Amino acid sequence: MTDVDFLCCRCGKSEPRLEAPPIPGPGGREIADKICANCWQEWTQAEVMVINELRLNFMDPKSLETLQRHMREFLLLDGPAAQSP
Numbered sequence: 001m002t003d004v005d006f007l008c009c010r011c012g013k014s015e016p017r018l019e020a021p022p023i024p025g026p027g028g029r030e031i032a033d034k035i036c037a038n039c040w041q042e043w044t045q046a047e048v049m050v051i052n053e054l055r056l057n058f059m060d061p062k063s064l065e066t067l068q069r070h071m072r073e074f075l076l077l078d079g080p081a082a083q084s085p
Ligand SMILES: [Zn+2]
Pocket: 008, 009, 010, 011, 012, 013, 015, 035, 036, 037, 038, 039, 040
């Protein structure tokens, strides 16, 4: 199913979208709205490397925050020049 009006905010192409939010919460909906299934697939591979590289521990809320930040950066959810306040 291809939605011609949809342009992925990461690759800028009209790729097939995710069928459902890939993670729970409003962040997941945002990803499903903006990111194509291809780019999400790329992130799931990059995610493993980020987790290994930074030795993230999911019991630690700080680790989850760090992973989220990497995810938003990777998917360009905040735009290329976005800075956190
Ligand atoms: Zn994309």
